[in-house]
Amino acid sequence: MTADPAGLPADLIAAVERLCRTPRLLVAMDFDGTMAPLVPLAGDARPLPAAADAFAALAQLPGTTTALISGRALASLRRVASPPREALLIGSHGAEVWLGPDARPLTLTEDQARLLGQASALLRDIAGEHPGTLLEEKPAGIVLHTRMATDAVAAAAVEQAHLALDALPGVYLSAGKRVLEVSVVRADKGQGLRTLRDAVHATAVLFAGDDVTDEHGFSALGPEDVGVKVGSGQTAALFRIDSPEAVGPLLELVLDSRRTRG
Template sequence: MLPDELRAAVENLAAVPHLLVALDFDGTLAPFVDRPEDARALPGSAEALARLAEPGAAGAEPRTTTALLSGRHLESLRLVARPPEHVLLVGSHGAERYSPETGDEPLTLTDGQETLLAAATAALRDITAAFAGARLEHKPSGVVLHVRQCSTADGEAALSGARAALDGTPGIHVTEGKAVLEAAVVRVDKGVGLDWLRRVSGAGTVVFAGDDVTDEHAFSTLGPDDLGLKVGGGETGAEFRVGTLADVTEFLNLLTSVRRL
């Protein structure tokens, strides 16, 4: 059951002329799984998001723009989320972007960035060789160490080894999340990604929901008329919190009902 204060805040969004609803994927719409490529949104959340994303008549109000804002690279995000073409997408924590009007924004690395990425990949490849269950995910501007399939001790040791291997390397930006460590050569975060979504959508009010420490950058950009929803425990700058992914489904169903009356 959603808190009364959250329900009231959602109902207050009914008449907003243009609302942007941006959502993290893993841990918000979809449960964490051992193999990232197997992740899928909870059916109820996927259905609610699809209804919310349905475009209305041209010029009609209220308007709702939907977006996914993820640490996944765009190819992976499209594979697991299967979003409609009109949904805005931000991947790799803001480094990759898609809008229906312009398509994918090209991401080109300099020769120096390519060299740094190769070095970071080699360092993390050595880590995966040393710990059973550790694996790498390759992105256009980074490489990610996943330790979800490691034992607890091995996972902690792998992350510690990765930090030590990358620490202090100029031009490599390390971001940590739940059982992952990413080394990127393009410095962006979800706050930058959410600012882009706000700008290209033209929405005056934003809803953002996320679960991980990387989502805090996005929460920090929200204004007094926006709504931030944290999923799960941990410190957060979001105004509201729910405990489970089923709560996210309930939240999206409520939001859909008030926006599509």
């Protein structure tokens, strides 16, 4: 595979080439909106072929670890992403961690399970009253999807959810692109990224993401790392690419640069 950096910003190309000289590189990627285009139904998402191929090839290189870090539950992430066996996985915005076959599944306390049941019941009522909204259950939370609703219905559903859930202690809400994440475990992608870095003793990190929830990940990066925002919007990332279609060339550049170093 030969990287064609055409279309990538020159400063990003230079930063990636410097990054790839590091002894232990962690390549951590968001999935929806980054490895895969956003789609109306979450179960229909699939990684773009160029990005998936380069990601899988990177997982085979010495001194290089790949990881997916997603808001999806791990089971959903595995189903749609089909990650390579070597890839590490962070799900539910950091609440679920899979670092290998010995990884323990997330277990809620009795209080957390009770809270989750209460929050889920409230959201089921709200979704039933707002056409086009859907719910997705996770081990530590539940997600209100509004991508298939009109803007007015989506805004009303999210407002009602906040009114119902903001006052519940131990329930944490975060907004993404046409989703409202509700969790009984406080976690974010910055925490997940730090967990990955420590686990593999990474000397530098490449992290790419598209959503506001990825900003926690960008904020966790250091001066030796490279953060790439996919798409528009304010960001703490120092670099930006236009769309998921540019993620393939980005990962191919990393792959070629690491192979050259090797």
